Amino acid sequence: MRRVSLPSFCTRAMVLGVVLGSTTVSAQYTPSVRDDEHRGMFRELVEINTSPEGGSVAPAARAAAARLKAAGFTDADLQTIGPNASCVNVLATLRGKDPAARPVLLLAHLDVVPARREDWQHDPYVLREEDGWFLGRGTLDNKAGASALVANMIRWKREGFVPSRDIVMVLTCDEETDATGGMRWLLRERPRLREADYALNTDAGGVERRQSGKVAFYVQAAEKAYVTFAITARNEGGHSSVPRPDNAIYALAAALGRIAAYRFPVQYNPVSQASFARTAMLEAGPLGEDLAAAGRGDTAGPAIERLSAIPYIDSDLRTTCVATMLSGGHAENALPQSATATVNCRAFPGVTEVEVRRTLESVVADPAITVSTTYPLTPSPASPLRDDILPAIERVAGAFWTGVTVVPTQSAGATDGLYLRNAGVPVFGVSAIEIPPEEDRAHGLDERLPVRSLYESREYWNALVIALLGR
Numbered sequence: 402m403r404r405v406s407l408p409s410f411c412t413r414a415m416v417l418g419v420v421l422g423s424t425t426v427s428a429q430y431t432p433s434v435r436d437d438e439h440r441g442m443f444r445e446l447v448e449i450n451t452s453p454e455g456g457s458v459a460p461a462a463r464a465a466a467a468r469l470k471a472a473g474f475t476d477a478d479l480q481t482i483g484p485n486a487s488c489v490n491v492l493a494t495l496r497g498k499d500p501a502a503r504p505v506l507l508l509a510h511l512d513v514v515p516a517r518r519e520d521w522q523h524d525p526y527v528l529r530e531e532d533g534w535f536l537g538r539g540t541l542d543n544k545a546g547a548s549a550l551v552a553n554m555i556r557w558k559r560e561g562f563v564p565s566r567d568i569v570m571v572l573t574c575d576e577e578t579d580a581t582g583g584m585r586w587l588l589r590e591r592p593r594l595r596e597a598d599y600a601l602n603t604d605a606g607g608v609e610r611r612q613s614g615k616v617a618f619y620v621q622a623a624e625k626a627y628v629t630f631a632i633t634a635r636n637e638g639g640h641s642s643v644p645r646p647d648n649a650i651y652a653l654a655a656a657l658g659r660i661a662a663y664r665f666p667v668q669y670n671p672v673s674q675a676s677f678a679r680t681a682m683l684e685a686g687p688l689g690e691d692l693a694a695a696g697r698g699d700t701a702g703p704a705i706e707r708l709s710a711i712p713y714i715d716s717d718l719r720t721t722c723v724a725t726m727l728s729g730g731h732a733e734n735a736l737p738q739s740a741t742a743t744v745n746c747r748a749f750p751g752v753t754e755v756e757v758r759r760t761l762e763s764v765v766a767d768p769a770i771t772v773s774t775t776y777p778l779t780p781s782p783a784s785p786l787r788d789d790i791l792p793a794i795e796r797v798a799g800a801f802w803t804g805v806t807v808v809p810t811q812s813a814g815a816t817d818g819l820y821l822r823n824a825g826v827p828v829f830g831v832s833a834i835e836i837p838p839e840e841d842r843a844h845g846l847d848e849r850l851p852v853r854s855l856y857e858s859r860e861y862w863n864a865l866v867i868a869l870l871g872r
């Protein structure tokens with residue numbers, strides 16, 4: 402989850418639209434009894450081990466569904482479904498005024514990445530609250546989002562809120578692995594999800610108070626696509642006592658050297674360009690000026706060279722490929738008959754698997770070396786920065802975080818949003834969770850979340866959904 406990027410839906414027309422279209426949103430977080438109920442649900446979800454090692458997501462899905470049912474969701478509008486007994490998803494529908502209108506999806510996932518008790522300071526599956534932090538596996542990724550969605554669905558049901566169109570909350574069971582039982586399965590088995598107008602995702606985005614004091618509100622609107630290749634050199638081999646110049650390991654090493662030296666061309670889409678332009682507004686000094694050059698769409702020049710030397714920025718500028726694993730030879734006293742490197746790529750949205758493979762083949766430039774796909778690419782187009790959605794996200798963010806800058810982002814990693822975008826549904830990652838800079842422990846040790854950020858993000862989602870669907 403979370404950012405990994407920079408920002409322009411900052412075209413002049415858009416900024417003007419935001420300003421002119423704004424109505425006052427008076428919503429802000431203040432502590433309330435809602436927090437106590439939310440904490441109880443959050444604790445329940447964190448304390449169910451939903452990692453692959455834990456064996457099952459089903460208890461968490463059932464716990465969420467039980468709370469929704471108690472709040473009045475009927476069996477017709479509440480389903481716990483999945484391809485097997487352990488990978489269970491939750492679908493809950495809040496009926497809207499117009500049953501014919503395309504629904505809006507709210508997304509979170511229930512599974513977590515494994516956490517070893519011996520590596521953590523405390524049991525990762527016991528929620529601790531201390532010094533203003535919640536600690537535990539999934540506190541940040543993504544049980545905060547899942548619990549906030551359930552809390553809001555319950556609130557809307559109790560308060561009799563009828564949105565303009567159906568809201569479908571989707572909690573998935575295997576976002577952290579391959580989504581074969583979660584989002585990919587759901588898109589096949591529940592075709593209505595494909596008809597959604599758009600989706601809002603708790604599993605991406607975030608809020609960051611920068612050292613300058615300026616606040617960035619990230620909206621993930623694009624994801625690069627994951628694709629992996631095996632680069633293999635073969636040779637007839639022989640006895641190592643009689644070496645020859647042709648050698649599979651040398652050939653592969655030379656090919657990898659050429660891949661290391663190669664850079665894919667700089668590319669932009671509206672999301673990434675907006676990302677650069679908006680980040681430039683947050684960043685003072687030379688880096689800010691360089692980012693502004695990218696925000697203008699420059700594809701070459703000293704500024705782009707400097708940005709390309711910064712890995713997390715470079716990954717926003719282009720497709721990347723990197724060697725990640727290596728194997729070769731079969732005996733220490735034999736000439737190698739084969740050598741293989743695994744090369745993992747993150748394709749810029751719109752770049753195809755065939756294009757990446759052909760580029761690698763031409764860079765390798767050795768007909769004796771093969772490039773074959775080992776993990777295929779799922780295309781995921783950048784979502785359009787729609788003017789019926791982004792201004793509302795911005796307006797509500799401004800009510801919670803004074804002077805905030807909304808920054809669209811393109812992630813180098815993927816979420817369930819990948820499969821929805823692939824199905825033609827725009828996805829906007831707006832976790833609205835504020836964590837300090839450099840504090841992202843998602844997937845890591847001693848994962849934690851500021852207590853206030855849990856409740857504040859819930860209130861943001863309530864205000865955002867009412868702003869988007871309250872009429």
Ligand SMILES: [Zn+2]
Nearest residue numbers: 402542543604
């Ligand atoms: Zn996640």
